[in-house]
Amino acid sequence: MWILDHADTLIALLAALISIVFSILSHLDSKKANNLASKALEQSGEARDIALAANNIAQEANQISQEANELNATALTASLDNTRYSWTFHRQANHAGFGIINSNNLTAFNVSITIFNKSELMSETTRDRLEAFDEVTLDTRLILSKLANKELNRVTINKPTLMCEIHIKWDTQTGKHMSLIANHGFSTLESEERRILKLRI
Known part of the structure; x- marks a missing residue:
């Protein structure tokens, strides 16, 4: 029979086909992994930006607090000033x-x-x-x-x-x-x- 006569060829083709399928699946997995890695990097960058922004806000808040304390100290000193001028x-x-x-x-x-x-x-x-x-x-x-x-x-x-x-x-x-x-x-x-x-x- 033809199938029996060409069994070796069919097996080779089937093996090649299976190899191609696995290669495609491997490529898809690799691409998916790359996409996941890229998203992870993006999220990491966003997290870093958020952390930097939060740090800047904290520094500004500290500066405002320091200025407010200085103003309060100046106001208190002025309120206690009983100097008389002539x-x-x-x-x-x-x-x-x-x-x-x-x-x-x-x-x-x-x-x-x-x-x-x-x-x-x-x-x-x-x-x-x-x-x-x-x-x-x-x-x-x-x-x-x-x-x-x-x-x-x-x-x-x-x-x-x-x-x-x-x-x-x-x-x-x-x-x-x-x-x-x-x-x-x-x-x-x-x-x-x-x-x-x-x-x-």
């Missing part, structure tokens, strides 16, 4: 000008001096810092202009006076915000004057 109005002799003196042995920071005649702004001066017993010379051109008009229109022998509100704001060395509002009269007298500014009541 300010002196200075009319310089011979119409040399007007100034405000920091009459303390402490530095004042972020100093702002504004002067009003009623509701009209007459002068504004600022300094980042004013050392102990240093003086700020005021810009009093508007004040002197008003005094000159009063001088022209005066009907008495007395020198005219322009009553003003002096607003002083500053920070202490601990960062505490402080302020003073005082009433004071500007005049064209030639004599020197130094007067401690009293808090307006």
Whole structure:
């Protein structure tokens, strides 16, 4: 019979076919293994990214916490600051000008001096810092202009006076915000004057 005559060939073909099938299955298993390995690497990378992000968030949280603690410490120090400052109005002799003196042995920071005649702004001066017993010379051109008009229109022998509100704001060395509002009269007298500014009541 033909089958018997070609049995060896058929067996060889069958063996080859089986070998091909196993080769295909082996290739599929290898591909599947590679895919699984690739997914594992991707998941590992994602896990690493998540861990890095979590670490960054933790570092930012620590930084925020540290800054909050520093702010709380500064606020506490400022709240316990009972330092008293004194300010002196200075009319310089011979119409040399007007100034405000920091009459303390402490530095004042972020100093702002504004002067009003009623509701009209007459002068504004600022300094980042004013050392102990240093003086700020005021810009009093508007004040002197008003005094000159009063001088022209005066009907008495007395020198005219322009009553003003002096607003002083500053920070202490601990960062505490402080302020003073005082009433004071500007005049064209030639004599020197130094007067401690009293808090307006």
